[in-house]
Amino acid sequence: MTTTARPAPLIELTDVSKRYGNVRALEGVSLEVGAGEITCVLGDNGAGKSTLIKIIAGLHRHDGGVLRVDGEETRLSSPREALDLGVATVYQDLAVVPLMPVWRNFFLGSEPRKGVGPFKRMDIDLMRETTRGELLRMGIDLRDVDQPIGTLSGGERQCVAIARAVHFGAKVLVLDEPTAALGVKQSGVVLKYVAAARDRGLGVVLITHNPHHAYLVGDRFVLLRRGTMVGNHTRDAITLEELTAQMAGGSDLEALRHELARD
Template identity: 50%
Template sequence: MSGVPASEDATPTAAAHPVLELRGITVRHGNVPALNRVSAALPGGRITCVLGENGSGKSTLVSVLSGLQRYDEGELRVDGVPVRFRSARQARDLGIATVWQDLAVAPLLSVWRNFFLGVEPTRGVWPLRRLDIAGARQTTVRALARVGISGLDPDQPASSLQAGERQSLAVARALHFGARALVIDEPVTPMTVARQTLFGQAVLAARAQGLAVVVVTNNPRYAHLIGDRFLLLAHGQVAGSLTRDDVDADDLTALMAGGEQLTTLTDALTELHPELGDR
């Protein structure tokens, strides 16, 4: 698994507008801002890792992008067009797929059934139309191979999938059904190195297909391994917006610890880019 960012010239979505863009997004819970004037561009063909302590606003950001949380101020744009989601369904219809940290599957159903849940393929014409089981199995196997999973029996129950495999299944499903942006909330269940590698392959496959990938994580070293860009949140505000050229894994780890270094970074970035202070 390579952590090297995709080439700018090779990026299939080097378009005029980022796939997703937040402009001064503010979300209040009563008088307390969960997000305070957050701005970020999330381009296609890039992995943006969102990092921050608990309570920094990461979960609220995921909810805004996924259509579950309405914002009080600011603007959310998809391909440069302002949108205001009223439901998660509207976000999905515009190609924003979310992989939740507590991702649930229908445990007694097979892998292929979970892959096509609600959109099962059929063959034939009415009244002889029937479920295309063979086609569904083949499609599931191909889609999983696309994200680096091979040798998985599509007929095995979903309950047999381990952490990493469930998330990879969700990524494969999103790619198959035409998602343009992928928002991944870091799994709660700890993953072994092998499972993290497996999941990382799926994330990198999504990037290679030109999706705007957003990974919310508390692991700065893993973030630096797979990420192209890093959005640091603190107390609901953007504390840093960096690229792999700006920091190495040790720098990112130190910044995640917060304190004086994060304050220094914020001050330095604000001095170089005054517009950050207006967020």
């Protein structure tokens, strides 16, 4: 009987560590994300999620352990290098220009041009049509790609950023707390397009502090606390209740309950 070997993960971290002087920001963290999978990284403030993002995005180099992209060991030295390898990061602030139209933000920094010599200019028609088409391919039907992106809801702006990363060739999408500042309905919209990116074959790293959002879409769950990994589970190995308890601190929360109980 022959078994089909699982393809190498798109991103794989093995015992990765990072220190800033004497401060340990990460210690011995491992995770992997394959094509068409969502790996959720959960933790409260100060858990090490931001440091992990910076390592995967190429902003900071790790001190220890191994980072592999497409099976090749690497030490990313810049966000540009990460992008060239197909790793795109969408941060919470999204880095958009609110007064510019949606299509201009979609191509910001990568504007196609037409003409030659001194007559070279931005191909506005192409950018409008491409933006509209790419958003529709992700299932995003905006009223008008000429409207300023600042007039969109927070969830819609997140979705535009996801579609942009897909269009520019991302193989791995790292999302930094995409639902943190959103209500229930807008969070659902964003999670829908996170799942759409997964269904198009991307590997997704979803950073969040919300176990309910993570469990809705996640295939794997990595839990961080004070820079260390306290859990690494596949979806079929943990329930939402167990995930929430581990995220909340488990025994620490139980001890606090006893401390706060009335006599």
